[in-house]
Amino acid sequence: MKFIYTGIHVANLERAIRFYTEQLGMKLLFKTQIKETGGSVAWLRSKGSSQILELNWYPKKYRHGGTKGLDHLAFQVKDVDATYSKITRKFKGTIKPFMEGRWILGYVKDPDGNWIELGQLQKKTRKR
Amino acid sequence: MKFIYTGIHVANLERAIRFYTEQLGMKLLFKTQIKETGGSVAWLRSKGSSQILELNWYPKKYRHGGTKGLDHLAFQVKDVDATYSKITRKFKGTIKPFMEGRWILGYVKDPDGNWIELGQLQKKTRKR
Numbered sequence: 001m002k003f004i005y006t007g008i009h010v011a012n013l014e015r016a017i018r019f020y021t022e023q024l025g026m027k028l029l030f031k032t033q034i035k036e037t038g039g040s041v042a043w044l045r046s047k048g049s050s051q052i053l054e055l056n057w058y059p060k061k062y063r064h065g066g067t068k069g070l071d072h073l074a075f076q077v078k079d080v081d082a083t084y085s086k087i088t089r090k091f092k093g094t095i096k097p098f099m100e101g102r103w104i105l106g107y108v109k110d111p112d113g114n115w116i117e118l119g120q121l122q123k124k125t126r127k128r
Numbered sequence: 129m130k131f132i133y134t135g136i137h138v139a140n141l142e143r144a145i146r147f148y149t150e151q152l153g154m155k156l157l158f159k160t161q162i163k164e165t166g167g168s169v170a171w172l173r174s175k176g177s178s179q180i181l182e183l184n185w186y187p188k189k190y191r192h193g194g195t196k197g198l199d200h201l202a203f204q205v206k207d208v209d210a211t212y213s214k215i216t217r218k219f220k221g222t223i224k225p226f227m228e229g230r231w232i233l234g235y236v237k238d239p240d241g242n243w244i245e246l247g248q249l250q251k252k253t254r255k256r
Contacts, residue, residue, distance in 0.1 A: 001152050001153040001154075001174060002174040002175070002176060002177045002179075003152070003154065003172075003173070003174045003177055003179045003181055004177070004179065005179070006134040006179075006201070008198060008201070008240075008242060009240070010239075010240050011240055012239070012240075015239050016238065016239060016240060019219070019238050019239050020238070023214070023215050023218075023219065024129050024131070024203055024244070025129040026129075026131065044131075045131070046129060046130040046131045046203070047130070048130060049130045049131055049132070049178070050177070050178050050179065051130075051131045051132065051133070051134075051178065051179050051180075052179075053131055053201065065197070067240065068240035068241045068242055069193070069197045069198045069242065070136060070197045070198035073134070073136070073181065075152055075174070086151070087151050090151075091147070091151065110144065110147050110148070111138075111140070111143050111144060111147050112136075112137070112138050112139055112140075112144060112195065112196035113196045114136060114196055114197065116152070
């Protein structure tokens, strides 16, 4: 299991990208729309670092945490179903594992209520 | 300038450390008290990853963002004073640069109001 990135909410994606690139020297790796929600995400990284910052912009109905602050901490895992089942024996699950492109994603909450994304990368698309 | 870690608020440090180590396999790197605030912080990392997760527990009077969610995103910079001055020409500063141990730290806000820590590591302690 590996902590791979931090996702934060932003109210204006372009404004936030400008801030993190122009003021803090990060590089924009990519920007994409999320088909399922109509939201947009951008990934940024500093030169010489593997720390990824994800900026998350959501349309109103998907704003589970407002327009600033932490959206989620993302962990890559080998088996989302197994990890999701294990964690939700003791902690809250929020979204059961589902497919999104080449990833299987599931969401749980940490003891303070922060969203944790569990992600499993599929080499080939599998049907669920 | 380098994005070095994500700090999140927690209401109970030990409970959060247990969650991230036992449920998500992270390793506790260190845990320490912050003399200036009476708060405590812990650093965790996943095996094979350089992404650092900082858990921040604060006594009541220092809880600028509650007991969950994002506390701050930390960037290591070469010159905090210069970076702080540059950013605060256009964006809000929250805490002017000050010494904390071997670090000079300053805080600014991104356009969404998220706290950004600017940190400069001093090889030798300098007087300010």
